[in-house]
Amino acid sequence: MATSSVSKGCFVFKPSSKKRKRVPRVEDYFTEGNDDAKSAKLRFNICQELWEKIKSDTETLQEELNKKTLDSLLELIRKCASGFQLKANDWAGLMRASEIPTAALVLGVNVPDHDVTFQGLSELLQQSVTPFVVSVQAKECTALKHLMQKVLERIMGVDVPLNEEDEGQSGSCSVPGNRKRARCSLSSLCEWYQMAVKKFAARSPGKKCSSLGKDVLPYPPVVIIFKDLEAFSPRVLQDFILICSRYIQQLPLMFIFGIATSPSTIQHMLPHSVSSLLCIELFQSLSCTQHLATVIDQLVLTPKFPFKLTGKVLQVLVSIFLYHDFSVRNFIKGLQLALVEHFHSQPLSVLCCCKKEAVDHAQQFIHQDVERVRQLPSFMRYVENQDAEEQVKLLTNDDHVKEVCQKLIKNLRKYHKNYHPVLRCLHSLTSSLPKYPLGKQVRELHISCLEKNIWETEEYNTAMQLLRMLAKDELVAALQNCADLLRPAKSEKMKEALQQLEDYITKFDKLDQLSSEDLMEEEVTSPGKDLQKKTDLFQLQKTLLEMRESRRSKKMTPFEVLRNQVLDIVDQLVRTYLIPPETQPMNEVCYYSSSGVLRRHLNATPRTSIQTALSHPYYYLQHEGLQTDTGSISNTAPDICVVYKLHLECGRLINLFDWLEAYCTVVSAAEGKDPDSPDYGKVDELKHARFIQAVSELEFVGFVKSTKQKTDHVARLTWGGC
Incomplete structure (x- = not known):
């Protein structure tokens, strides 16, 4: 079924009574179109088995490379958490006016690899230190209320709704009467934590609490991981740290900052009044080149x-x-x-x-x-x-x-x-x-x-x-x-x-083991010793010639x-x-050995692909009506292809009206109108709407942009074509 419409829309079709097609398996891509399906399936099994071995060795290798850094990080968290549990003076000394223990983990600019590191860190923390580990990203925490909501939901495991009326009250929102919901504030987190700790402490010594993980501390800390610190809004981060510092005596909070560039990022994002609330320790991971x-x-x-x-x-x-x-x-x-x-x-x-x-x-x-x-x-x-x-x-x-x-x-x-x-x-x-x-x-x-x-x-x-x-x-x-x-x-x-x-x-x-006497004998018998004796010019010349010959034939x-x-x-x-x-x-x-295939898949060139699609639509659509000679384009091509081809004939600034007239002329030829008729190339509402849509699409992909230099003009952003 197809629809014909000038504008984009949403169309509802009744479900077909036909049976749904089976989703192809991965091995089907090996056997499809292959004369020897048995051999193709065997190759797929060998490939899969070999990749599993490579993947297993890679994961083991990554764990070994990150082991030293992660072990040091775990040691810091255990030390801070044990001090809080014992209510010892060293924890109060560490806090020094409500300071929050913070680990600045410098991971480098290889951002795609950070997820693997943080996933391994979270698993280690949950296995040996604390089950209360939450990871947040900047894209999901654009405002303070969203950051607070994500932290509470992922730690407490309950819904934390937001009340827009209480948005400015430090993120505190409440929804009474629902057992599975909690107030969006750190005070509710403190209450929940005290109840969880009591249940955790009340369990029998030989019984493990599945809800709190295994082999964890009696009073586990709450660890919040900021995966991409540079991408967070400084204002959101500052407000969140200020709020957390007021609850540090009731709640053992700890921060882990994932930094891609430099530790000085913390100083640039946080003023001294906020950074002084953090007790920061730096950790450096292995460089990506190593x-x-x-x-x-x-x-x-x-x-x-x-x-x-x-x-x-x-x-x-x-x-x-x-x-x-x-x-x-x-x-x-x-x-x-x-x-x-x-x-x-x-x-x-x-x-x-x-x-x-x-x-x-x-x-x-x-x-x-x-x-x-x-x-x-x-x-x-x-x-x-x-x-x-x-x-x-x-x-x-x-x-x-x-x-x-x-x-x-x-x-x-x-x-x-x-x-x-x-x-x-x-x-x-x-x-x-x-x-x-x-x-x-x-x-x-x-x-x-x-x-x-x-x-x-x-x-x-x-x-x-x-x-x-x-x-x-x-x-x-x-x-x-x-x-x-x-x-x-x-x-x-x-x-x-x-x-x-x-x-x-x-x-x-x-x-x-060679004796020094042997070396001394070589020095004594050296021809250079004869130069110290008194001699005439003939004898001196003879001695110099002997020295020259001896150097040429010198033994190694x-x-x-x-x-x-x-x-x-x-x-x-x-x-x-x-x-x-x-x-x-x-x-x-x-x-x-197919480096070209690998380069096309991994090192894509989107601009070249887009230009190829717009200049030669037959390459992608495979419609016989679009197949033309090199350098030309069919008048039956999609509107954006026609508009793109016309814009290549213009200079830096393009007059929209002239562009529209040229477009209407091409469309009239595609419709089969007589060039001598008065309607040939005439601008009507339908052609005008199609032209505006095509220009908007061309602007979206980055070929033209609006300009204030001339009225009813657009600026061209690219030069040349395929």
């Missing part, structure tokens, strides 16, 4: 997960993080999107799982799957490097391809097990060099290794030259770090490399020999194990 480095280290730079990202895809995710939001949460969502896209678009992603399952899936390949393997670019290169007899088997024998496929999958797993430890070793050696030739972060080195042979770059040669100039203490410490990084590796090759490094570390330690010291040898071993490890993944056969099974 958080991202840890996430990449645990999720990307590990052989634990078979799914991998190419250098361009990882660069897109890191660029969005660094130049847009600094959000680790959005980075993980981008990783999830890449995971789903890979399993949806790559039929051979059934092999992107643990080694045993991948081998089983390869054994069950049908002829269609084998043909897909043969069409992989990396597999084609592998076939070209084989002898003629082996090439024939790979191109004609499906069973042989399955066997080779299993071997290549195992080799790919071995490649990852050797790649990551060597990558960490190289980063450990070069991350402290001057000007960071191979990057300061391990992700920078990883992206470089994914895209090219790192040992062929100028930056690598510079790093190796600097390493050959390291002093003994610095070199031994760097080698010890490399040994620590190789020790957890289970690969036999890595164990051999570890043994070699440890042997050289032992040799460096033995250099200290034992330390320099060992240093060159151990760095040659490191260089050999890099050349052997840090080759780009594109060289590995069947790397397409595990590596997602």
Whole structure:
């Protein structure tokens, strides 16, 4: 059913007697339009299982990163709450004229990640300190009465209605006669808290009170979390603090301020008369860049997960993080999107799982799957490097391809097990060099290794030259770090490399046992000593020539020999194990490379999309009547498209009347009127109303705006079009 109307409206239709369509499941998007539904469902199950593992590890990692800050915060709350329970003098001293204990939690500008931190904080507080925890946001607390209402409702669990007549009386409102409602004031909260505490204290020692949480203090504090302090109205915040300070002796209130910018925000928002009522302690969370480095280290730079990202895809995710939001949460969502896209678009992603399952899936390949393997670019290169007899088997024998496929999958797993430890070793050696030739972060080195042979770059040669100039203490410490990084590796090759490094570390330690007499002998026999003797010009010239020749043929010291040898071993490890993944056969099974698709989904360009829709409506509406030549637009296009196309022909200021006349001319042509008729291009009420609506829509999306420079004109805000 459709409606035809000039203005927008609400239309009621009788419910259809037909059966409602079934809501599609997520796995249906994998199987829809797919010839092999069984394979698509299997890929969906593998993708879901892999994401659950990544998600679980991410949550555990975030808890560990925030543990130190949250533990310090909990310790402060316990200390303040215990003092209030005991009515001790230290609590009164802490209050100092009705001061409210306040924790200023600086979380950084990565605002999308704050919700996860506050959710974890609330859960910890409810489990170990107090069940009376409430979180408020600025968008729901535009006035004092709304802030008071949200706090009371979420703590007491009852409705707190607002009485508009008592709006100016410090937010106090009452609705008598209803048991499930409470007065909107802190006095009612104090009464409710005293009753709750009595019930809590009266319970038996061995019985837990489910309404107040478990393992909480006998007299738990009331914690109010302001998630986005900068967004709150300063006036609302000041009034709320002033009211709470009058009840601090009756109610153990505590504040937690979530700050995204700087602790000085509190001083800017609150005058001294209000901030002096708060006893503030500062807490600093881990920076978002350090958080991202840890996430990449645990999720990307590990052989634990078979799914991998190419250098361009990882660069897109890191660029969005660094130049847009600094959000680790959005980075993980981008990783999830890449995971789903890979399993949806790559039929051979059934092999992107643990080694045993991948081998089983390869054994069950049908002829269609084998043909897909043969069409992989990396597999084609592998076939070209084989002898003629082996090439024939790979191109004609499906069973042989399955066997080779299993071997290549195992080799790919071995490649990852050797790649990551060597990558960490190289980063450990070069991350402290001057000007960071191979990057300061391990992700920078990883992206470089994914895209090219790192040992062929100028930056690598510079790093190796600097390493050959390291002093003994610095070199031994760097080698010890490399040994620590190789020790957890289970690969036999890595164990051999570890043994070699440890042997050289032992040799460096033995250099200290050289006697000082040996070094003194070298100084005595030095040719420079002959210059101190009396000699003639001929003898002096001869001595200088001997010194020059001796410098050219100077022997290296034992330390320099060992240093060159151990760095040659490191260089050999890099050349052997840090080759780009594109060289590995069947790397397409595990590596997602569609950076353009990922960029379009995550880094949207709304202005470009809107201009495309207005310039080429056929692109979105798919109506044959709208398909025209490039640069033109159909006269049957929607009104806003016609108005937009006409406005591109104008300058900075657009005359509305001329614009209207041009629009009416186009509409008359769309209606099929004779150009010679008197009604052609005539402005009537219907066309005028449609034009005004189209201009209003164009103003809403930000292409034009009203102006006072000329009467009946609008100003154009954009230039160019699609």
